Amino acid sequence: MWAWAMVAGAQQVTVTSTTPLLRDIEPAFYPTLSPSGDRLLYSDVDARGLKMLDLGTHAVTTISEQTGAGFDAKWSNDGQVYYITSKVDEKSRLVFRTGMRYDLKRQASDVVLEAQHGAVHLETGTQGMAMNGESHTFATAPKRGVSVYTTGSQLVVNVDGKESRYSPVESYAGYLWSSVSPAGDKIAFYAAGRGIVVTTLQGKVLAELGNYEMPCWYNNDYLVAQNASDDGYQYTSSQILLLKADGTSRHELTPKTSMTMQPTAGGGKIVYTTIDGNLTMITLDINE
């Protein structure tokens, strides 16, 4: 475990607590904290199945055992869980993807988007949720506040029901991991080959934070991200960074050799895993 105090620019960042999670129970990957930070979604190394850990009671609930369920599961602003499962059709051998919603009260999942071929993109917003498939779509409401998703090299922004598409920076391979800041005034996403970009809701570039992956808002001014390297086959280093959204500072929350990856943030907490599935939760003190 690390207990680092980092100073860069004008800020001092201190890790105030470090809590191992699910150790000696099972390896956990693809962690996703709820916005309030009281629950955590996680999956296995291949994103098969989806489980939920109550960080207060430490109870674990199995949400799904389906293939792909854990890869891109997301919390909606009203505390529901949305996820996508995938299945190979035996006859056509095509992959079909189904949109699912887990109701915490009923402790049951429902199909909200029937199985379809092609990409299905989860759209997260400040007041709602949508699933955008190539054939059909699902949305919790026509107006979802500010919401965003990526497709190819396009950033699709929906503000109060009006959709706009932007390509703020060049990236042949495409964009990933888009999200709206907690205050709903900024968007962060990752452009393959280029790195993390922060824009206005109109797609104007505010800052480029460096060639890191998996950006996730820690608060309205900071993001956490993964900084990994590999040899073309396997990871050779990986660490978690805290990045100021305006691009003015960068803090190493873990060292490069820690092999920490897949960060998530919510409710003032940060959770990440390691290459072998050791989950850790930390809290920070940022002294501006």
Place this chain on the structure above:
Amino acid sequence: MKKFFYTLASMMVVAVAITAIAGNNYMPHVYINPGHGGHDSDDRNVVIYPFAAGDTSGYWESNSNLKKGFALNNCLRAKGYTTSMSRVANQTANDLPLSTIVALCNSSGADIFYSIHSNATGVPARRNHILALYRGPTGSPVVANSDVLALNLVQRLQVNAAAVWTSNYQIAGDFTFYPDWNNAGLGVLRGNQAVSMLSEGSFHDYIPETYRLMNDNYCWMEGWNFSLGADDYFGYSFFGKGAVAGNIRDNRMPRVINDFIMFGDDNREPVSNATVILMDMNDTPLDTCYTDNMYNGIYAFKMLDPGNYKIMVEQEHYFSQTKEVTIQANHSSYCNFDLARVRETPPEIINYSPVWHEGDAPLKANTPVVFEFNWDMNTEATEAAFHIEPAVEGHFRWEDSNYRMVFEPNDAYDINTLYTVTLDTTAEHGGGMRMQEPFTLQFKTTYRKYLEVIDIFPHQGDEVHYKNAIIELRTDSMLNNSYYYDKIVLTDKDGNALTYNRRNTKTGKNTDPFGFIRIPVASTMTPGEEYTLTIYKEMSDTAGIHLPETIVNKFTAVDAGEEKPETTVIEDFENASTFSVADVSANTEVALSASTDRLFGSKSLQIKINDPLSLEAGIYSTSFDDAIINGNEELSLHVNGDMSNLYLKMHLRSTDESQEDAYIDFGKIDFHGWRYITGKGNLNPNKTYKIVMIETDSDEDDPIWSATIKLDNLLKGQKTAIQGDVNGDGLVTAADITELYNYLLNNDDSHIVNGDQTGDGIITAADITAVYGVLLGPSNVAPAIDPVPEPAANSSIKVGPIPSSDYIMASAASYIMGVELYDMSGNLVARNGGNYMNVGSMRDGHYILKVYTGNEISTHHVAVKH
């Protein structure tokens, strides 16, 4: 004229067809990942002529992967698939992180995922085959049907007859393929939700394949074959186009550039700059392509309508050749050509050796016979036409693509013998024409047949100080300075080769009185363990004369500086200024100085002697005056030797009125490094002695007239009885029997130290018999051992950080299967099936990390510190 180019109209037909066959409106989406990228540290560069290391125009795996990816992308799109590619350029920025590639694939809605790579052994051994891996145990892929996708692909790749395969394809789940993988998996398959696989299409470090992978058409064919594999997977057969490719080679001439391993037809010269013409069956030309000048002979015709065709190959130095080929829809056809060179004149010898005439100096006993011809020769016929008298067993070697024949005796010719070599007229060139006249040469051999060994260190049975050891071979002529490290090998008890400090290796020069190689050992040995020095028969001098047989010397590592109980230091040699040269001949130069190369304290005494005639000198110290040695004591000295064959002894004098001189012999300095030597000599146990001086001398027959030795602690202690050493000189020899015999005759026991061998309290004839038994003790004969190769000096495996508090990572040019951590006692502490070891919960200390790749196991000293 057949229509062989795919058109927009045909693509529209294809799109309609695919919709109809799939039974829905969905077209498969394929995610293409051309592996690596950027010509940087995690890319793979194979240096081939004429490119320098790092030249991006040369072979890089990222280049060929991208060419294959482009071809696959174009072929799939022509068939109506939709596609995504992870990169279309080759800069470092295009080499996306593994988790990004997986996320992009999942985000694209891909049905299948191809990661395109080629393989490398990472070790000197070479092979060429296809390897396909999917995630999960074999037969139970994490994503259903990934095994089917892999099988469909490798079956399409294996038909590539333009390549030379050393074995059939290999296909496996990655958890099974590497038994200790521990589900770590390939990064681009981990979390990938598409039906996915990684292809190692061939081995790019198999150099003939490397040259093929430089060819655009060859890469295109692999991309095309990938698309056929996708068709097979989805059950599509509507496209209606085919392709043909092949390899054009000389029908008999070996490769001109041939300093690499080759298999099968790859041994023959590829035909560059050939014109290849595709014709219909009426000989009407339809298309033309060319082989490049990259030593691969590859051609291809793409997107052809099914039917029968002719292919004609022309090249100015070869007879042209035409073959018929049938193109099938959705298939790859292969049609290789073996071209015959145009050879218009009979073969002649244009150069030869040895050129020797009666009266010339005789030749060395291993002189090769070399014939150079005007044409590449039929090797079998020409070897049969070769005769040598008197007959001698030998072997032939062909060089320069069979233009040069070399005959070498297997061992050596007889000495002082006249040999006659004849090549008769049945010798013929590759075109079948014979020599018109026989050819004869003669030569006479010298008296010398083998390289003679003067000395070797360590000797059989030696004890050698474990640190900073030096090995040396001394011969009667100058050694060949090339490639001797693989002929003089030092191994531990497990057969592991110790490493040498090659930079500080010394070799003999022409002005030296003998040939030698003197190699410092970089590895530190373990005291108490046995080591083996093997010098192979192939060790030769500058004339190529080799040893008569392989030499194996076993020796034991010891700590020459270990504590000696019940001894007293009577001189520590710390203060060089107290020493002076006491007795020296006129020509002798003696230099005394302090040296930091020591066993004890901070200094040792260095004695450097130069003399053109002998190394005779005496060295005195004022501190000697205080040392009193009893006659029943023995002296021991720590000496750092230089294999100068200097003789070293201590001159003593009794303290009584007789002032009787005595000498303690420390022997010949025929060793390197520190050694603890107990002096041999016979002091009168009833007297006490003082040291007069240290004396050196040399053997008149030994051609060394300089020496540099170092001395450290001189000890005295009670003389240890050696069974059989009756006279106390430290040796058991016939002199001990004589000593006992004289006692029995004269009853004079003044010099008998250990006469009662039987322990019966009296000295009798039975004690003579007992000493005789000691003299007949077992001899040490070293058993022969198998040659042990040196470890690969250029291992690519790197490990770090050291020390580590959380993870120790390993990286290598090839895939890392797993790592194992051992404590310093050799106990397995932990094992992981990936390229990392989690040491977060391990105790601080030193460990050994073993790294396993598919072809190499390496060990690394690592440390954990929290």
